Structure formats: structure tokens, C-alpha cells
Amino acid sequence: xxxxxxxxxxxxVGTGLVGAxxxxxxxxxxxxxxxxxxxxRRAHRALxxxxxxxxxxxxxxxxxxxxxxVGAVAAEAATALKGGGxxxxxxxxxxxIVQAVDHPRFVGGHPMAGSEQEGLDGADADLFSGAVWAxxxxxxxxxxxxxxxxxxxxxxxxxxxxxxxxxHDVLVAVVSHVPHLTAATLMGLAAGRAxxxxxxxxxxxxxxxxxxxxxxxxxxxxxxxxxxxxxAIVELLDQLEQALSAMREMVASGxxxxxxxxxxxxxxxxxSLPVRAAGHGNLVEVRVPVPxxxxxxxxxxxxxxxxxxxxxxxxIAHSTxxxxxxxxxxxxxxxxxxxxxxxxxxxxxPAARSLP
Amino acid sequence: xxxxxxxxxxxxVGTGLVGAxxxxxxxxxxxxxxxxxxxxRRAHRALxxxxxxxxxxxxxxxxxxxxxxVGAVAAEAATALKGGGxxxxxxxxxxxIVQAVDHPRFVGGHPMAGSEQEGLDGADADLFSGAVWAxxxxxxxxxxxxxxxxxxxxxxxxxxxxxxxxxHDVLVAVVSHVPHLTAATLMGLAAGRAxxxxxxxxxxxxxxxxxxxxxxxxxxxxxxxxxxxxxAIVELLDQLEQALSAMREMVASGxxxxxxxxxxxxxxxxxSLPVRAAGHGNLVEVRVPVPxxxxxxxxxxxxxxxxxxxxxxxxIAHSTxxxxxxxxxxxxxxxxxxxxxxxxxxxxxPAARSLP
Numbered sequence: 269x270x271x272x273x274x275x276x277x278x279x280x281v282g283t284g285l286v287g288a289x290x291x292x293x294x295x296x297x298x299x300x301x302x303x304x305x306x307x308x309r310r311a312h313r314a315l316x317x318x319x320x321x322x323x324x325x326x327x328x329x330x331x332x333x334x335x336x337x338v339g340a341v342a343a344e345a346a347t348a349l350k351g352g353g354x355x356x357x358x359x360x361x362x363x364x365i366v367q368a369v370d371h372p373r374f375v376g377g378h379p380m381a382g383s384e385q386e387g388l389d390g391a392d393a394d395l396f397s398g399a400v401w402a403x404x405x406x407x408x409x410x411x412x413x414x415x416x417x418x419x420x421x422x423x424x425x426x427x428x429x430x431x432x433x434x435x436h437d438v439l440v441a442v443v444s445h446v447p448h449l450t451a452a453t454l455m456g457l458a459a460g461r462a463x464x465x466x467x468x469x470x471x472x473x474x475x476x477x478x479x480x481x482x483x484x485x486x487x488x489x490x491x492x493x494x495x496x497x498x499x500a501i502v503e504l505l506d507q508l509e510q511a512l513s514a515m516r517e518m519v520a521s522g523x524x525x526x527x528x529x530x531x532x533x534x535x536x537x538x539x540s541l542p543v544r545a546a547g548h549g550n551l552v553e554v555r556v557p558v559p560x561x562x563x564x565x566x567x568x569x570x571x572x573x574x575x576x577x578x579x580x581x582x583x584i585a586h587s588t589x590x591x592x593x594x595x596x597x598x599x600x601x602x603x604x605x606x607x608x609x610x611x612x613x614x615x616x617x618p619a620a621r622s623l624p
Numbered sequence: 625x626x627x628x629x630x631x632x633x634x635x636x637v638g639t640g641l642v643g644a645x646x647x648x649x650x651x652x653x654x655x656x657x658x659x660x661x662x663x664x665r666r667a668h669r670a671l672x673x674x675x676x677x678x679x680x681x682x683x684x685x686x687x688x689x690x691x692x693x694v695g696a697v698a699a700e701a702a703t704a705l706k707g708g709g710x711x712x713x714x715x716x717x718x719x720x721i722v723q724a725v726d727h728p729r730f731v732g733g734h735p736m737a738g739s740e741q742e743g744l745d746g747a748d749a750d751l752f753s754g755a756v757w758a759x760x761x762x763x764x765x766x767x768x769x770x771x772x773x774x775x776x777x778x779x780x781x782x783x784x785x786x787x788x789x790x791x792h793d794v795l796v797a798v799v800s801h802v803p804h805l806t807a808a809t810l811m812g813l814a815a816g817r818a819x820x821x822x823x824x825x826x827x828x829x830x831x832x833x834x835x836x837x838x839x840x841x842x843x844x845x846x847x848x849x850x851x852x853x854x855x856a857i858v859e860l861l862d863q864l865e866q867a868l869s870a871m872r873e874m875v876a877s878g879x880x881x882x883x884x885x886x887x888x889x890x891x892x893x894x895x896s897l898p899v900r901a902a903g904h905g906n907l908v909e910v911r912v913p914v915p916x917x918x919x920x921x922x923x924x925x926x927x928x929x930x931x932x933x934x935x936x937x938x939x940i941a942h943s944t945x946x947x948x949x950x951x952x953x954x955x956x957x958x959x960x961x962x963x964x965x966x967x968x969x970x971x972x973x974p975a976a977r978s979l980p
Contacts, residue, residue: 285913380829389973390913390950400826429826442814443828447835449875450806452890453867457860458798459893469897470756470785472799473736475838477897479803481939482831484894487887491880498875504813505872509865511809516861519805519854524847531843534808537815538840541825541833557641557746565938566929569922582921583837594746617745 283314287335288391291319302326327351339492342368361496362433376404397425441500550601639670643691644747647675658682683707695848698724717852718789732760753781797856906957
């Protein structure tokens with residue numbers, strides 16, 4: 269969706285991956301974008317990449333996006349609010365920020381479109397296309413401010429999800445913060461067995477690699493996130509410890525039935541995780557058992573391209589027991605049959621099911 | 625490596641993914657392979673797929689692979705040992721099995737080449753090529769039995785890793801069993817918040833999907849594994865709880881420095897996980913920030929194929945904060961420069977580093 273935005277002016281504070289992508293996306297629609305960063309070189313790099321019209325400030329801009337690390341958001345938002353425009357942010361924690369800023373022209377926001385890569389290199393005007401973007405307006409938020417942020421974010425291709433700041437924080441603790449800390453903890457446990465390190469790492473198969481991969485990300489953003497969202501994280505870590513304790517008791521007592529029930533429950537829940545392309549029409553999930561070799565992936569994606577099959581989603585499901593896996597493709601229902609036939613003729617054994 | 629095996633005879637007991645793949649790999653080398661399964665139809669399906677020469681038993685075979693679920697291995701091994709041949713298995717737990725079988729002609733084994741998919745569809749004569757295969761001979765094991773299993777397994781392309789049964793069990797608890805139970809527990813926690821399910825799942829980004837993906841696997845094999853390896857798993861779950869508790873205390877007390885140190889430690893360890901192609905010559909890791917869209921993956925793998933670049937390893941690193949990610953390719957050092965140049969000319973920003 270595009271609409272006339274001639275003469276509309278926005279500011280981006282913090283020109284990392286998200287800030288620069290915002291600048292690119294807004295400029296593509298015709299906005300005039302001013303940007304700044306505590307690191308002057310980074311601001312100028314964003315300018316050179318086409319993410320900004322100019323480096324500096326624009327107190328009269330209609331809309332300011334604060335895209336700094338979480339710990340700096342409240343102060344930057346307060347500065348921006350001295351102008352007359354609307355201010356929003358992209359921080360991963362909302363409760364403490366919304367409370368600290370406490371202003372009718374501030375709307376808390378959080379696009380689920382960050383990256384392991386904190387730098388500018390991944391900046392992309394399409395970063396928000398199809399991404400979920402949480403907004404957390406509160407009672408004191410001006411209706412006009414809320415609807416402005418909502419319409420601009422929607423125009424960037426994002427799907428808005430409205431939540432209270434507190435509810436947002438609990439949910440991201442569940443799906444992001446606690447999983448991240450858990451991945452790091454698992455990796456730390458494995459790394460702690462230094463004297464048998466080599467054997468251990470040779471035994472680490474695809475599933476372990478999948479589970480700990482986020483732990484390879486830059487840790488810089490996490491101390492701020494943990495401190496700002498400490499209440500929800502601590503509560504969730506307590507729940508995780510209790511749940512692991514229950515799992516431990518089942519293992520210790522040899523409760524096969526209980527273990528099977530817990531794993532079946534998790535399986536059902538994981539299998540119903542919505543694919544990213546959900547809601548985009550009739551889709552079919554094609555599962556192809558494959559040896560986890562990159563050549564196989566290239567062969568199958570190339571085959572799909574040749575057949576004109578648009579792959580809406582792609583995952584490689586490893587087990588924790590080895591490197592063989594299942595390639596999971598989500599494709600449009602129309603050409604799915606042709607893809608399955610082509611795969612079968614090359615010796616693969618695809619299984620297809622319609623997605624609800 | 626192949627060598628004359630005319631007239632050599634093997635038996636495969638249990639013709640699921642691993643058993644059928646074993647049959648295919650052995651037959652390709654000229655072995656005569658007899659196989660059976662408690663499910664007759666599955667045995668005949670394996671025969672039809674070319675994994676067996678004949679369905680049945682062969683008490684005089686030189687070598688028997690017991691490839692049944694863990695709980696059935698000891699009994700099947702005892703039966704097979706009534707013949708005069710050597711017997712090995714492929715179970716995920718070794719201590720309890722080796723102790724129960726307790727025979728000089730039995731050598732415990734565990735190829736790290738299983739799959740989420742328990743069925744025959746993924747069976748592949750190359751399944752073990754490059755895979756790590758743990759062997760757990762003990763004091764009473766005949767040297768001839770040990771060297772036979774070792775040479776056959778090596779001839780299938782696997783890399784042998786020798787461990788005591790107990791050490792094996794602790795290490796797989798660290799890299800497989802406890803991570804699997806943790807993934808299921810995290811998924812269960814998320815699924816437990818039923819009234820906010822939809823919002824939660826919309827916020828679940830690539831990192832959460834990566835961490836919980838193994839939980840989508842068939843749970844059938846896990847109760848046996850948990851019971852057979854209960855000692856190591858319980859001990860490790862206790863250590864995980866302690867480590868999570870320490871993480872919780874750092875969050876609760878706002879210990880930014882401690883959190884950063886723990887995450888840096890995990891990052892270093894994860895970054896040094898060996899790539900699967902390690903030891904195969906001069907390799908370069910190319911990191912490409914990408915929006916996590918399947919079209920991008922197809923474009924890049926196709927480009928590599930066109931340039932004749934052999935991709936030795938491929939991962940997509942998501943963060944827990946969104947669906948953007950970093951595509952990590954491991955390629956031979958020679959053509960890496962050409963690949964990076966081609967990627968750059970298409971607007972990507974690849975970064976390359978030599979692997980140690």
C-alpha cells in the first residue's frame with residue numbers, strides 16, 4: 269500500500285539495522301527522512317546507503333522513530349517529544365519504556381524484524397514486509413498519535429498486533445528472552461565440559477546446532493533487555509525451572525507414559541506454529557526427507573524455481589540425533605502436485621498436506 | 625573406501641531409516657544383506673527399496689546390526705549372538721545396553737545419523753557418509769570383533785569416535801537428550817498460555833522456531849531413551865536447573881556485567897562449533913545478511929551452483945527477535961572470492977573469514 273506522502277517528514281534516531289531499514293522504507297514512499305546516531309560514522313554510512321536524506325535533527329517532523337538500544341529509548345523519546353510530532357520506538361521491551369516516557373504523543377512499538385546482525389549491512393526497505401509489529405498504546409495515548417503510527421507501520425507492509433505494554437513484555441519473554449537465555453545456558457553447559465570438548469562437539473548434530481544457534485548472536489543488546497524486562501523474565505525462568513523439574517521427575521521415575529504425553533503435547537503445539545505465509549491463500553506443506561547436504565537444498569530450490577513454484581516458507585527440521593533431516597516447504601496449492609511429482613521422479617519421497 | 629566383500633554376509637534387524645540405510649550401503653559394497661523387522665510389511669518394503677537381498681534371518685552371518693528402538697536392542701543382540709558372528713547396534717544409549725548384552729562379540733555403536741523421520745522414506749546409502757559413529761568397546765570385547773565393526777563402519781564413510789559406554793551416555797545427554805527435553809519444555813510453556821495463544825504465536829520469530837523445531841519430531845523413541853539413560857539425563861537436568869538459576873539471579877539483580885560475560889562465553893563456544901565439513905581442506909565462512917525469504921535462499925544457492933562453488937555447509941542464523949537473519953555458507957577457499965564478488969554485485973553484503 270502506498271499513498272501520497274509528498275512533504276511528510278520523519279526522523280530516525282539510531283541508524284542500525286532497524287533504523288536504516290526504516291529510513292529506506294519511508295524514503296521509498298516519498299517521506300523526507302532525517303537521521304542521527306550516537307556514532308556519527310554510522311549515521312553517514314546510513315546516508316551513503318540511501319537510508320537517509322540528511323544527517324541531523326528535525327524537531328518539527330511529523331513522526332520520529334527511536335531505534336536505539338532499549339536502554340537509551342526513554343531519554344531519546346523525551347528529547348524528540350520536545351518537538352510537536354508523534355514519537356514511537358522499536359524496543360524489545362515496552363512496559364518500562366512506556367512508563368518512563370509517559371506522554372500522550374508517544375506510542376510504544378516493537379517490530380519483530382530484528383536480526384542477529386546488529387549492523388547496517390542487512391538493512392532492507394522490505395525488512396518489515398509481512399513482519400508482525402506490536403504496538404502498545406495506553407489509556408493516555410492520543411487517538412491521533414496511535415492512528416498515525418498504526419497507518420505508517422501498516423504502509424510499510426507490517427501486520428499490527430496491539431497489546432498492553434505489560435502483556436507484550438510477558439509474551440516476548442516467553443518466545444524470545446527466555447529461549448535466548450536458555451540457548452546460551454545450554455551452550456554454556458556443553459562448553460563447560462572442556463576436557464571432553466572435542467568428542468562432545470563431534471557428537472553435536474543438527475538439532476543441537478538449531479537450538480543453540482541464537483547464542484551465536486551479538487550479546488550486546490541482551491543485558492539491557494534483561495534488566496528492562498526483568499520481572500517477566502524472572503517469572504518465566506521460574507516457570508521453566510518448575511517445568512524442567514517435572515520433566516526430571518518423570519525421567520527419574522521412569523514414567524514413560526508421562527514423558528510421551530509431555531512430548532506429544534509439545535509436538536502438537538510446535539506443529540501448529542503458524543507458517544510465516546499464513547493467511548495468503550491455499551497453501552500446502554510438502555515434507556521431503558533429505559540428507560542434510562547443501563547440494564540437496566540447492567537442487568530442490570532450483571527445481572521449484574524452474575517449475576515456477578513460489579516457496580512461501582522453508583525450514584530444515586533436524587533431529588537431535590543426527591544430521592539427516594526433513595525439508596519442509598510451504599507452497600501454493602496449485603503447483604504443489606507438479607512439485608511433488610518432479611521430486612518423486614528424482615528419487616525423493618515427498619509427503620503433502622493442506623494447511624488449515 | 626571399498627574393498628572386495630564378495631560372499632560376505634550381514635544381517636540388519638529393524639528396517640527403519642537407519643537399518644534400511646545400512647542395508648543399502650552394505651549391498652552397494654557387495655555384501656549379501658538379510659533383514660527382518662517386527663513389522664513384516666516394513667521388512668518387505670525395505671526389500672522392495674533395495675535395502676535387503678532377502679527377508680529373514682541368517683544365523684551364520686559375519687556381522688549383525690541391531691537397528692531396533694533402544695528398548696529392544698539387548699534382547700535382539702542376545703538372539704543374534706547365538707550365531708557365531710559379531711553383533712553391533714545403533715542405539716542412542718550405550719551403558720545399559722552394553723551391560724545387559726555383556727558379550728565379547730558385541731560392540732556397542734551409535735551413528736549420529738538418525739532423523740526426525742523414523743520411517744523408511746529417508747533411507748539413503750550415503751546416510752553415514754561423513755557422519756560421526758560412536759563405538760563403545762569395553763575390556764571384555766574381542767579385539768577381532770572391535771576391529772571388524774570399526775573397519776565396516778569406516779568403509780561406509782563414517783568417522784569413528786571411540787568412547788566408554790558411560791562417557792558416551794553423558795555426552796549425548798549434553799548435546800541431544802537434555803536439549804530435546806528442553807525444547808519440548810519451552811514449547812510446552814508457550815503452549816500453556818492458551819488464552820493468548822494467537823498473539824504469542826504471531827510474536828514467535830525465527831529463533832524460537834529454531835529452538836523448538838526438534839520438538840516437532842515423533843516422540844515415540846524418547847521414553848525409551850530417557851529411561852535407558854536416566855542417570856546421565858537427571859544429572860544434566862540438575863546442572864541445567866542450577867545454571868538457569870544462576871542466570872535468573874543475574875537478571876533479578878540487574879547484573880549486566882555477569883549477563884554479558886555469560887552470553888559472550890556462550891557465543892564463543894557456539895561460534896567454535898565445528899562445521900560438518902571441517903578437516904576437508906581450506907575453507908572459508910561467508911556470512912550474508914539476508915531477509916529470511918525462501919526466494920533469497922534459492923537465488924544464492926543457485927548462484928553458487930552456477931559459479932561451480934561447492935557449498936560444504938549452510939545455516940540460516942535467526943535471532944529470537946525477528947525473521948531477518950544471516951545466511952552462513954562454508955565454501956572452499958579457492959572460489960570464495962568469486963562468490964563474494966557475485967553476491968556483492970547483486971546487492972548483498974557478504975563477509976568472509978578463513979576457518980581454522
